[in-house]
Amino acid sequence: MKRSAFSLSSFRRKPESSVPDISWRSVIVAILVVGSLLNRSEAEAPYKLTLPLGLQEEAAYIPPDNPLTPEKIELGRQLYFDGRLSADGTVSCATCHASDQGFSDGRPTSIGIKGQVGERNAPVTFNRLFSQEQFWDGRSASLEDQALKPIENPIEMGNTLDHMVSTLSAIKGYRKQFKQVFGTTVNATGVAKAIAAFERSLVCGNSAFDRYEDGDDNALSESEQRGLELFREKGNCVRCHTGFAFTDERYHNIGVGFDKPNPDLGRYNVTKKESDKGAFKTPTLRNIAASAPYFHDGSAKTLEDVVEFYDKGGIKNPNLSNEIKRLLLTVPEQGDLVAFLKSLSCPELQVAVPALPK
Template identity: 40%
Template sequence: MAQGSNEFIQNRFRKTLLLESLALIFGDLSPTSASAHMNYLIKLLKSWSSRPCPVDVWRILPESPARSTVKSIFISKISLPINAHPPKAAQTQTLTQDKTTFPPLRKLKNKRTQTAVRKSKGEIMMTIKAIVIPVLIAGAVLTTNMASAEDGLENYRNRFEALPHLPPIPADNSLTEEKIELGNMLFFEPRISSSGVISCATCHNPALGWADRIPRAVGHDGQIGERNTPTVLNSGFLGSQFWDGRAADLEAQALGPIEAPVEMAMDLEMALDRLVGFELYQEKFGEAYPNQEDPITDDNLAHALAAFQRTLNTPNSPFDRYLHGDQEAISEQAKDGMVAFVDNGCIACHRGSNFTDSQFHAIQVPGSTDLGRYVVTEEESDKYRFRTPTLRNVAVTYPYMNNGATETLEEAVAIMGQEMLGREFDNDTIGDITAFLNTLTGEMPEFEVPALP
């Protein structure tokens, strides 16, 4: 692994372990005490770094009165250091090595990462003993003045959910660093396409909101597809994949574009043969699937791609921060837009943490003859039905609609009001809802463009 990649993974585990340790401390507190202590610690932890927590560590807490309180604060506000160093006074203290058991979030096989994690545990527990625990004793006194005044919109705010840092992880595809690294490589690998020049990242470009910002995707031999490219951001939260829902999950989705004649147009066996020809891929597949004699298979290819895509999430948007109590995170116009979004019924389909019900709704957008889910089911009732797209990061994933014919967010809001709600929104309402949608752009995921063999 390149030095940069190894350092990147070490940093993620350092942050994870600090969160694990904090979770163990807070697990026994009452909700009131947990909230008071946590809100004070936010300021301290944010002074170290602006990077967000990479995992939902609150999940390791046992059921307790404080669990939901810790959950809401962990997934929204805490930022952790990449290379945290306690103050000099704390560094001079003599501390006994802690014997806390750290819950294993992942099974680590890479020896360099194991060494880094063992080292991080000692550093982190020193930090917690020297800084965090004293702060817990005094912190509650200072939290009262840090609380923001309520804006009177609790009934609206409570209709929404903040985005977790990770989607549900299937039992048959656990996240490991080796699998994620392999999936990252495969996502950017053009040689699994017939032409040798198209990769997943061609249409799902990280610089373009992990989409392509053109009306319809251009694939093999310059062919133009019938549909707009959906972003892969937060795709692990979806109930199905593709506009027509023909794949149940990311594993089922992963191989489709490789074989599709209009996309990568590659015979799957030929794609695997190409990968076998590279010693580095033999090594990486072996590390990701160590108990298999011949690990370069279509199933493992799909699972590695899916594992990587499940890390491409965008939590901690301005609206997420607002949901967790930061009243200044969004503008007054955006708050008006939130109210309009609820009052006009937009939330009926765009709901939940990912702003989609993952259901299929009939809409025939201007210029489209696409039959939608009917192509999959051949049920007459499914004509022109498409899966509700997420509104997360919608401001950076234009153009809109299944055929990409709608260029601006304002135009999309007006069309959806007419077609789905039977409403003619005035300019003020369109502006307010658009301002609200702009608050759904989250923090882009950490990733590396890999060095391919």
């Protein structure tokens, strides 16, 4: 019997009758291209994106001025892996968001150009199809805007957009693809759109949890099933890690870093609202076992450390979220919760490194 999936608007299971009949194989999303908004090269045909089990097509967001096409996604894949976007050719998007590291980099905080160390942990780049505001503090309103920020960041890629465009324009393969995809010469807007399109194609689903929710009683072990119950009930993890994406896309202060001098104030640096001090965006939990370490500062080395942090009620500070309270989980319960989190893995999500244009 199929179980109902999480709803973005509810933390309880829906009645069985309200669950759509979703194939375990995939959901085909027709991305409609509005020809009047696009140039001819972008408006040739709709593109069908295949979503794995557990993801919801109605929650997908693709801006009308950046529809998906196979050619644009492939261009974005090449740009994502190309270190030539950085000032000295050494740092690419994939440097800090690598598929073999859960689309993060395995470091507490990322290392950029000339070995400079950043201040925050690299967030994952998959399932961005369902997310608009980007970065831990939400300072970018779109994936397209986010795509250019690391290029100009002096610690990350250390480049300027003009220099990046000049570098890419000297590469015949990129000139040809920009003409084909956008009908233009190489430009920063096209770079941003292509990378965003590629990242929207990175989708993580069909986990053991998804198969269990779809009716496969053997998909989760007994420990994982107990962990799921703890996740929904005693742990109240669904209060923030809700919906099929396991995130409310909102910002919360859970106390990370407030046991140190000068903690990162997160969302406050964007909004200047007192209530946003120390608040960071809720990350997705999908594929979480592959992207250690955790939290915005990478201070939790393991999932066990994460669960223990929450079990203790975070770190006290004036803006600690009202949702953060001691959980009083037993050691076996903590183990079960970790087991459930590992069931959210999607090992099928792998991306081959492309041959780069010359």
